[in-house]
Amino acid sequence: MSSRTEPTATESSAVSEEGAPSGSAIEIEGVSKTYAADAGPVHALTPTDLRVGPGEFVVLLGPSGCGKTTLLRMLAGLEVPTQGSVRIGDRTLFAPGALTPQSEALGSLGFVFQAPTLLPWRRIAKNIELPLEGKGPGRRERRERATRMAEKVGLEDFLGHYPRQLSGGMQQRAAIARALVHDPDILLMDEPFGALDAMTRDQMNILLQQLWLDTGKTVVLVTHSISEAVFLADRIVLLSPRPGRVQDIVEVGFPRPRPLSVSADPKFGELVAYLRSQLGEQP
Amino acid sequence: MAAVSEVARADLRRLRRRRLMESRWILWVTTPVLLLLLLGAWKLYTVISGVGALTVPPPEAVGGALFELLGRDMLYEAAYYTFYSTVMGFIIAVVVGVGLGIVLGKMHLLEKISAPFLVATQVVPKVAIVPLVLLWFGFGIASKIFMAAIISFFVVMQNTILGIRSIDPGHRDLMKVIRAPWWKRIISLDIPSSLPFVLTGVELGVVFAITGAIVGEFLGGDDGLGALAVVMLAGMRTDQLFATVIVMTLMGFVLYAVVSAIRRVAIPWHESSGRVTSL
Ligand SMILES: Nc1ncnc2c1ncn2[C@@H]1O[C@H](COP(=O)(O)OP(=O)(O)OP(=O)(O)O)[C@@H](O)[C@H]1O
Ligand SMILES: [Mg+2]
Numbered sequence: 001m002s003s004r005t006e007p008t009a010t011e012s013s014a015v016s017e018e019g020a021p022s023g024s025a026i027e028i029e030g031v032s033k034t035y036a037a038d039a040g041p042v043h044a045l046t047p048t049d050l051r052v053g054p055g056e057f058v059v060l061l062g063p064s065g066c067g068k069t070t071l072l073r074m075l076a077g078l079e080v081p082t083q084g085s086v087r088i089g090d091r092t093l094f095a096p097g098a099l100t101p102q103s104e105a106l107g108s109l110g111f112v113f114q115a116p117t118l119l120p121w122r123r124i125a126k127n128i129e130l131p132l133e134g135k136g137p138g139r140r141e142r143r144e145r146a147t148r149m150a151e152k153v154g155l156e157d158f159l160g161h162y163p164r165q166l167s168g169g170m171q172q173r174a175a176i177a178r179a180l181v182h183d184p185d186i187l188l189m190d191e192p193f194g195a196l197d198a199m200t201r202d203q204m205n206i207l208l209q210q211l212w213l214d215t216g217k218t219v220v221l222v223t224h225s226i227s228e229a230v231f232l233a234d235r236i237v238l239l240s241p242r243p244g245r246v247q248d249i250v251e252v253g254f255p256r257p258r259p260l261s262v263s264a265d266p267k268f269g270e271l272v273a274y275l276r277s278q279l280g281e282q283p
Numbered sequence: 284m285a286a287v288s289e290v291a292r293a294d295l296r297r298l299r300r301r302r303l304m305e306s307r308w309i310l311w312v313t314t315p316v317l318l319l320l321l322l323g324a325w326k327l328y329t330v331i332s333g334v335g336a337l338t339v340p341p342p343e344a345v346g347g348a349l350f351e352l353l354g355r356d357m358l359y360e361a362a363y364y365t366f367y368s369t370v371m372g373f374i375i376a377v378v379v380g381v382g383l384g385i386v387l388g389k390m391h392l393l394e395k396i397s398a399p400f401l402v403a404t405q406v407v408p409k410v411a412i413v414p415l416v417l418l419w420f421g422f423g424i425a426s427k428i429f430m431a432a433i434i435s436f437f438v439v440m441q442n443t444i445l446g447i448r449s450i451d452p453g454h455r456d457l458m459k460v461i462r463a464p465w466w467k468r469i470i471s472l473d474i475p476s477s478l479p480f481v482l483t484g485v486e487l488g489v490v491f492a493i494t495g496a497i498v499g500e501f502l503g504g505d506d507g508l509g510a511l512a513v514v515m516l517a518g519m520r521t522d523q524l525f526a527t528v529i530v531m532t533l534m535g536f537v538l539y540a541v542v543s544a545i546r547r548v549a550i551p552w553h554e555s556s557g558r559v560t561s562l
Contacts, residue, residue, distance in 0.1 A: 073456075110460075111460040113457070
């Protein structure tokens with residue numbers, strides 16, 4: 001565990017300092033974001049460096065308003081950094097000072113938004129299929145893959161329903177299936193399980209870990225939940241608000257696959273306690 | 284215990300009321316009843332007030348006139364003429380209104396610049412430009428089609444703009460993230476998302492179109508229900524005038540019902556589809 005007090009924290013020892021740029025799946029350098037609002041500028045994120053290795057599971061943890069969504073959206077090319085550069089694999093998404101993203105750099109990306117954002121006029125099956133449309137797989141294959149994903153998230157009986165006929169948690173699971181259906185290299189998730197009850201949440205955590213172990217995707221996940229962060233992460237990036245900044249980066253070393261019972265491990269409790277104290281220290 | 288059953292009973296009452304509200308057949312009962320009440324009130328008024336049959340003919344006289352009119356080709360020719368100019372004008376209004384609405388909805392600057400002119404086309408009293416329309420398009424059907432089109436086009440366009448503007452930013456982000464090409468965004472997001480708004484505009488538009496066509500007929504030419512009404516008035520046949528208005532109303536109902544049915548079939552996923560009308 002390392003604790004740093006400077007406003008920017010660099011990558012941990014897991015990724016070599018002087019490694020070639022192509023060594024990381026995601027690399028951000030000096031990225032900051034200031035929103036112009038009527039009431040004056042909002043410093044959502046102060047200059048931040050971060051590297052995410054290929055196949056790494058990184059969790060962004062922090063209280064509401066500390067810039068987690070902002071950071072994630074910049075990685076997806078949805079928000080333009082005020083300063084700094086973003087690289088995905090060995091391609092540049094944002095060069096310093098760029099005003100638009102170079103979307104080709106994104107390759108295939110899965111994104112789970114904080115809200116389900118399902119298309120209300122499409123049935124669940126068609127919603128899950130969306131990322132596959134116009135990309136090669138034919139109608140049959142699309143439906144098969146969508147069905148398989150729906151089974152994984154436990155929605156196989158709701159393929160013919162409209163989103164408004166599903167509960168909030170079920171809608172979010174459909175959104176997760178949609179984000180994974182095209183087998184993306186990078187998966188960005190913004191509080192994907194925030195709307196789920198504790199039991200379903202545990203199941204989804206197990207499922208996500210399994211998917212990740214099976215496919216070796218690079219995952220960046222945002223959460224409010226300390227225990228979820230410790231359960232899932234290779235590395236936890238702790239953010240603090242006003243202005244948003246990286247407060248600490250913590251390695252989590254429990255062997256995989258982690259069973260739910262890992263939370264009974266004394267080290268798990270220690271880590272949770274440490275993170276809680278870190279979060280509590282914020283001004 | 285008593286409190287629980289009280290709550291349960293309230294729930295049941297609410298459920299019953301909702302069922303009643305959602306069922307369509309209730310209209311088949313209430314509409315004739317209300318209509319009869321209205322006819323009764325009308326009859327009562329003509330008897331009590333002693334108003335002349337030339338001013339307000341009693342319902343049975345209007346019924347007789349309607350029956351007589353229904354037996355004459357003149358009515359069907361006029362009705363067909365009005366129907367034709369309404370539908371043609373309406374189609375033009377939908378094509379132009381939706382097309383312009385999409386363009387203006389996408390281009391904020393263009394909409395801002397053109398807004399005063401578009402509003403001007405609406406605030407200018409349409410009836411006042413009928414002489415000009417007659418001058419340009421003649422006394423034939425072209426001027427009626429034009430009137431129907433110009434009166435209904437604005438509401439279609441406004442609703443289309445609103446529809447394009449109301450697309451959920453989250454859905455736009457989704458399309459970006461899956462890297463959908465521009466045509467895919469239009470087909471899979473812009474069109475279905477704005478469709479409820481567009482169809483509401485179209486539904487209102489058809490009512491405006493029939494008004495436009497009839498106003499055009501009132502003021503020039505010898506064809507259509509509007510012109511027929513003018514003839515009735517000139518001949519002091521108030522009962523037949525009433526009957527003609529009833530025919531116009533029925534035609535409006537039919538057109539509205541058709542468009543409204545299309546809306547419900549086209550967007551079964553939308554909340555409004557359970558409702559009978561968006562008016
Ligand atoms: N589009 C925007 N315009 C102006 N300010 C914004 C915008 N988006 C975010 N902000 C501000 O930036 C800060 C960080 O927001 P962000 O959404 O990244 O927080 P978050 O960490 O995701 O919070 P939460 O956990 O509540 O989702 C907040 O203070 C917010 O007010
Ligand atoms: Mg957020």
